[in-house]
Amino acid sequence: MIRWALSKIDYYVLMNSSYLNFKDKHILVVGDVMLDRYWYGGTSRISPEAPVQVVKVSNIEDRPGGAANVALGLSKLGVSVTLIGVVGRDDNAAVLSRCLEEAGVNCRFVYSDTLPTITKLRVMSRHQQLIRLDFEEREDTLSQNEALAKEVAACLPESDAVIFSDYAKGCLADVRSLISLANEEGVPSFVDPKGDDFSIYQGATLVKPNLLEFENIVGKCRSVKELEEKGKALREQFGWEALLVTRGEDGLVLLSEGKPPFSLATAAKEVFDVTGAGDTVIAVLTAVYVTSKRFVDAVEYANQAAGYVVGKLGTASIDAEHLGAIMFQRSHTTNFGVLTPDELLKQIKLAQLSGEKVVFTNGCFDILHPGHVAYIKQAKALGDRLIVAVNTDASVKRLKGDKRPINNLEHRMAVLEGVGAIDWVTWFDEDTPQRIIEQLTPDVLVKGGDYTIDTIVGAQHVLDHGGEVKVLTFVDGYSTTSIIEKANL
Known part of the structure; x- marks a missing residue:
């Protein structure tokens, strides 16, 4: 859908007036890497062998998953990234490396002779996931821990932050030691946790569990206040500077040292697929923090990024331009109502960059009646933003005759501006809207x-x-002409 790009000047202002300039930043990602494989195909019959659908596979797609998806997300933001994880000596490791290297991620994998590269195969049809098959094995104590620690120690001096992406697959079995290495180097550490023992993340800068993971540790929270109290105690117990609890459709809660609790409602407009949303949060959160040094700002950006990716199918991510456009648009939410065509063009670019669908209609709208209102509501339902372009007075006269319009352009646009379904009102002077549509x-x-x-x-x-x-x-029974004729009687 997105066809516009910001001008070089707009983009320069946007990137340098925010926290999205990652040109000189380097982030290390350590954790459970995996390959997400998708088989796409149509389903039109049931198997004669069993009561299951037959999928005729027409396309196969490989994407980095787990910690690899975190690294990919950082790379798309423009961050310099190094990824450390354990993979098998197999073809899937080669596929994963190729995907990541092509995206600009520096891979420093530790290879296992006994474990395969973790692979998740999803069979998809008509935008629905039919089944997921996991290919993985796990050793309770990875023999690669020492090799992993050496790689981490070698990379920390050049890193602005480190992310530990824990999927409980064994790579971060000794994460406590890795956090200690980061602390010794003065490198902030951000953890996406897993499991029922958060003591292994002792001393991290920020830990980001989802609500289920959090309540698995502290017990059920019956209110936000109880969550905040238990979260504060947990943060202090393990020496974290901050704790971020993501709560799905209920938003996020940030608890940081010396600051009051900070809550945000979810930015998601429509949830299509939550795959990889947590990866996006930790990636954007860390990237923005290394430029802003403010947890609150980092969380706000991460929340908007998560809202964007859950509206996409599969493991998705967001680049800095799209994220910047979303944040820029949020800071300019007063730019609705009556706008000149040139002013409106800028708002459309921002809306489309942030994934919004823009709907356009036009007309004279001389006397607004119920038929118009019903039509406008139907039009708005087709997208996220609605533009109504109005013929100028001269244009109406040429089309309708010298006695029209009844209401001048200023009055007609003021009435349309007050209709809740309409986001923007503008005008055109030609007999047709061809030029303004173009x-x-x-x-x-x-x-x-x-x-x-x-x-x-x-x-x-x-x-x-x-x-x-x-x-x-x-709607039948309404027209401006009939209203005028009745008034003349």
């Missing part, structure tokens, strides 16, 4: 009436740019 390039073009798509002005331009064109019907 200028704004919306994602969805909507027209009401007895039109066909091939007769709608601007339709071909929108379609050529990957958009959609929809025809809606007005």
